[in-house]
Amino acid sequence: MSLLEFENVNVYYEDFQALYDLNFKVEEGEIFACIGANGAGKSTMLKTVAGALVPRRGRILFDGQPIDHMPTYKRVEIGISSVPEGRRVFPSLTVHENLLIGAYRNRKGPWTTDTIYELFPLLVPLRKRQAAGLSGGEQQALAIGRALMANPRLILMDEVSLGLAPVVIKRIYDAFPTLLNNGTTILVVEQDVQHVMTVAGHVACFLEGRIKLEGRPSELTNEQITAAYFGV
Template sequence: MSLLSAQLVSAGYGDSRAVSDIVLTLAPGELLALVGANGAGKSTLLRVLAGAHKPTSGSVWLKDVDISPLTDFERNRLGISLVPEGRRLFASLTVLENLMVGAGSGRVGEWTADRVVDTLPMLKPLLKRNASRLSGGQQQAVSIGRALMSNPEVLLLDEVSLGLAPIIIDELYESLAVVRQSGLGIILVEQDLSRTVAVADRIICLLEGHVVLQGAAGDLSHEQITDAYFGHSISSFSNPELTTEEGLQA
């Protein structure tokens, strides 16, 4: 049984379609990376999975339950947590208060404030500081910590490294390696292809809202990924393995 799945999901904004007939699955403990150029539909797909954006068609399943009718708050209580692009912290609250917002799901589990700080050690000296006084990397750490405080089974990470210094990105990814050991299923949107290949179990590449390439990270060459990323080769649109639900789930 898949932990999370999307079945023929399409979504957009007004008359503009952002993703079309997406089928994906996420297994427990798996890190699935979504890659693609700006505007490929990655963030929209994460928001659909989290319940923050309503699809025009298709369904989202958590294990064997169709959660399509549920709001983002309801899905969070069931174990899906989104770290959104832009972090979206409460600027007037302290770091600790922002973390405790994540505990509002009421889910019981191993992720307490102490565990989060141990996993994201850059937060330890910042707990009493207002979020408005944090650097971009510190804000991202708080955003990840807040999501973990909901004790999720599925963690959706949107643009973890965007706009951050390399040394901060390295520190955040070291923390994510610890997070993975807890057995979470993770879907990661990341622009850094080298880093993506290094950490992902599987990769799905989106182009103009369509899946154009997917496979185990170790089975895809850098050339294949970059060609799909930039649309240099779109033969996969006509590949029957990628245009059937069974093929997309493989």
């Protein structure tokens, strides 16, 4: 059984249809990357998994169980947590308090504040600081740490590299293998194709609300990806 499964999912923003009969499967223990241009529906897909949007038709299965009408906080309880686009850390809370919020549902697992500080040592000296004063990279590390505190089986990452320096992006991608080793499956959305292709086990290229191309990065040629990305 796949960890996450989309079955003919159609999602709308009011009258505007954003996803058309989307079908794909994410297997446990892999990094599944979604790439595509702006407005292709990648973030919409992630929001639907996280619970911010409800599909009008079709269904989403998590570990075989339909989740499309489950409230957001329940999804965290069964092991889906997200790193939202733009980080969305809690500015008035300290770094440590932000992490504690991530553990709000008390799911058991390998991730505690200690192991998060081990994963991202850059957060250690910042523990007592309010998150508002953190740099973009630090906030991104905190947002990932916060999501991990829920000990998710599936972590959703939306544009983790957006607006960050290359050295910081590298540091964040370097943490991915540690996540996989701890039993977390990663569903990542990226516009930065170069980076994500080096780590992903599976890649899906979105175009206008549909998956145009899907496969293992090693099996896909640059020409194929370019064609799917731009729809030419």
